[in-house]
Amino acid sequence: MLSDITIGQYFPGGSLLHRMDPRVKIVLLFFFLIGIFFFDTVGAYIVFSLLTGGLFYFSGIPMRMMTKSLRPLLWIILFTFAIHLFSTPGEDIARIWMFHVTWEGLGKGIFISLRLVLLILLSSLLTFTTSPLKLTDALERLLSPLKRVGVPAHELAMMMTIALRFIPTLIEETDKIMKAQQSRGSDFTTGNLMQRAKQIVPVLVPLFISAFRRADELAMAMEARCYHGGEGRTQMKVLRVSSIDYVACGASVLLCGMLALLKWNNL
Amino acid sequence: MSIEIKNVTYTYMPKTPFERTALKDVDLVIEEGSFTAIAGHTGSGKSTLVQHLNGLLEPTSGQVLVDGVDLNGKGSKSEKLAARDARRKVGMVFQYAEHQLFEETIFADIAFAPRNLGLGEEDVEARVKEAMSLVGLGYEEFKDKSPFQLSGGQMRRVAIAGILAMQPKYLVLDEPTAGLDAAGKNKLIQEILQLHEKKHITMIFVSHNMDDIACLADKVLFMNQGRVLLYDTPARAFQAKDTLQEAGLCPPQIMSFLEDLRDAGIPVDTNALTVEEGIANIMKAVKGKNG
Numbered sequence: 001m002l003s004d005i006t007i008g009q010y011f012p013g014g015s016l017l018h019r020m021d022p023r024v025k026i027v028l029l030f031f032f033l034i035g036i037f038f039f040d041t042v043g044a045y046i047v048f049s050l051l052t053g054g055l056f057y058f059s060g061i062p063m064r065m066m067t068k069s070l071r072p073l074l075w076i077i078l079f080t081f082a083i084h085l086f087s088t089p090g091e092d093i094a095r096i097w098m099f100h101v102t103w104e105g106l107g108k109g110i111f112i113s114l115r116l117v118l119l120i121l122l123s124s125l126l127t128f129t130t131s132p133l134k135l136t137d138a139l140e141r142l143l144s145p146l147k148r149v150g151v152p153a154h155e156l157a158m159m160m161t162i163a164l165r166f167i168p169t170l171i172e173e174t175d176k177i178m179k180a181q182q183s184r185g186s187d188f189t190t191g192n193l194m195q196r197a198k199q200i201v202p203v204l205v206p207l208f209i210s211a212f213r214r215a216d217e218l219a220m221a222m223e224a225r226c227y228h229g230g231e232g233r234t235q236m237k238v239l240r241v242s243s244i245d246y247v248a249c250g251a252s253v254l255l256c257g258m259l260a261l262l263k264w265n266n267l
Numbered sequence: 268m269s270i271e272i273k274n275v276t277y278t279y280m281p282k283t284p285f286e287r288t289a290l291k292d293v294d295l296v297i298e299e300g301s302f303t304a305i306a307g308h309t310g311s312g313k314s315t316l317v318q319h320l321n322g323l324l325e326p327t328s329g330q331v332l333v334d335g336v337d338l339n340g341k342g343s344k345s346e347k348l349a350a351r352d353a354r355r356k357v358g359m360v361f362q363y364a365e366h367q368l369f370e371e372t373i374f375a376d377i378a379f380a381p382r383n384l385g386l387g388e389e390d391v392e393a394r395v396k397e398a399m400s401l402v403g404l405g406y407e408e409f410k411d412k413s414p415f416q417l418s419g420g421q422m423r424r425v426a427i428a429g430i431l432a433m434q435p436k437y438l439v440l441d442e443p444t445a446g447l448d449a450a451g452k453n454k455l456i457q458e459i460l461q462l463h464e465k466k467h468i469t470m471i472f473v474s475h476n477m478d479d480i481a482c483l484a485d486k487v488l489f490m491n492q493g494r495v496l497l498y499d500t501p502a503r504a505f506q507a508k509d510t511l512q513e514a515g516l517c518p519p520q521i522m523s524f525l526e527d528l529r530d531a532g533i534p535v536d537t538n539a540l541t542v543e544e545g546i547a548n549i550m551k552a553v554k555g556k557n558g
């Protein structure tokens with residue numbers, strides 16, 4: 001049923017990656033993503049691949065999650081590969097009708113696909129090892145300098161937190177309402193498109209009513225606890241940059257230097 | 268004729284890290300015409316069990332038969348139709364049933380089920396009228412009102428009427444009185460008893476209130492961690508103190524009270540399920556002492 005869906009990709013764990021400060025993780029991820037575009041040599045990509053594989057291994061995320069995070073974008077990756085394969089001029093391997101498959105194309109196709117795969121895997125590593133709450137918290141912190149120019153950083157983060165918090169609740173609620181209407185003879189599995197569309201109304205109306213009721217109750221409960229926006233608000237779990245984060249930053253800088261050397265030597 | 272639950276095991280979200288077996292080898296028969304109460308700790312699997320009775324959940328292993336028909340019959344077309352009809356014999360009132368209301372008028376909401384059954388408008392109207400009178404809502408007064416203008420107790424009545432309009436032979440009530448005030452609760456309990464006695468609907472009643480269970484039920488089922496702990500008449504069930512304790516339940520207040528009296532030295536018979544029986548026992552004890 002609906003309850004089988006698991007929302008969010010967070011995988012609880014205690015690895016070094018899990019324990020890193022989410023702000024540092026976001027910033028480092030950002031630099032790595034830029035790095036992947038900037039250091040576009042074969043040597044650099046071998047280093048990046050090893051790095052990604054290693055991080056996955058040490059974070060304790062099951063390897064099948066790697067393929068799972070790639071699957072939604074599989075077609076884009078294949079499409080990109082095909083375009084480069086067929087459209088790069090160079091030495092022919094084969095000819096299919098009016099298309100030339102070239103050695104250069106093959107190399108470039110693999111290269112670009114690998115770039116996409118690395119981008120996806122590194123980004124999903126962030127969501128795999130960081131709970132949604134920490135993630136929004138970190139975003140709020142990183143965006144807070146923009147408060148001065150009128151970006152409502154706290155409110156945005158709060159909205160994200162609440163939305164994430166209520167996704168499972170709403171799924172559960174939908175499940176319950178569907179069961180209740182099934183008990184009254186609703187049938188969600190047979191009938192043509194029109195009939196099925198009609199069956200959605202008895203689910204959507206109670207769902208909306210309950211969502212509004214919950215929103216109302218939540219607002220009331222927040223108000224009762226003197227919530228008044230982000231001004232002067234402190235946190236129970238304060239984000240702290242620890243030694244792990246310094247080591248990670250240091251290692252990243254070293255890696256950067258190494259990659260720069262590789263690029264300089266055209267490897 | 269009966270509901271037979273044969274060796275039912277149910278696992279939520281199998282093959283995921285969140286896997287949880289909520290029912291283990293549940294095996295029992297609910298006789299037609301009985302009033303069965305189901306009690307147990309929070310999370311003991313009561314709601315999971317009753318959702319099997321009209322096919323909302325399909326057993327991971329085992330079978331549920333209503334009047335001899337397997338609710339999850341999948342074979343031939345006739346078997347599937349029979350299964351569907353068998354499911355419709357069992358009405359299901361969920362906890363906080365008023366959350367399922369969605370129509371603009373009370374009439375339309377109660378008519379939802381009979382219309383889904385494919386009845387003609389005349390039959391639908393007759394059924395709505397009957398269902399409303401069964402739960403004590405005046406037809407003319409309420410039929411054109413919006414269900415959302417009502418009080419919580421009235422909304423719950425509308426929801427129950429929406430199930431009664433299917434004319435179920437068996438009625439499952441999952442904590443029907445949760446969240447109602449004392450007066451509304453008593454009234455609803457009386458109406459449920461009436462339905463059982465006058466319309467001969469077989470009741471399956473999930474409740475945390477041992478006093479209600481002692482008054483109403485003629486069979487009690489105690490659940491603990493997904494297993495059946497005890498399935499017996501209330502008189503015998505409430506005698507089994509150890510079992511009660513294991514399930515994290517207390518005997519009805521009147522029984523505890525009589526036991527306290529006995530421990531204080533008054534030789535009173537502690538076997539009483541209702542307040543009336545309790546009073547009678549006390550009167551007997553007092554008279555015996557004086558005379």
Ligand SMILES: Nc1ncnc2c1ncn2[C@@H]1O[C@H](COP(=O)(O)OP(=O)(O)OP(=O)(O)O)[C@@H](O)[C@H]1O
Pocket residue numbers: 003279280287288289307308309310311312313314315316
């Ligand atoms: N939709 C679901 N998905 C996963 N697990 C569930 C689901 N519904 C119930 N469970 C689990 O199954 C177990 C039994 O739950 P159930 O709702 O049957 O308990 P209950 O006896 O009705 O409790 P209560 O008295 O609180 O209503 C619980 O441990 C619960 O966590």
Ligand SMILES: [Mg+2]
Pocket residue numbers: 313314315362441
């Ligand atoms: Mg329950």
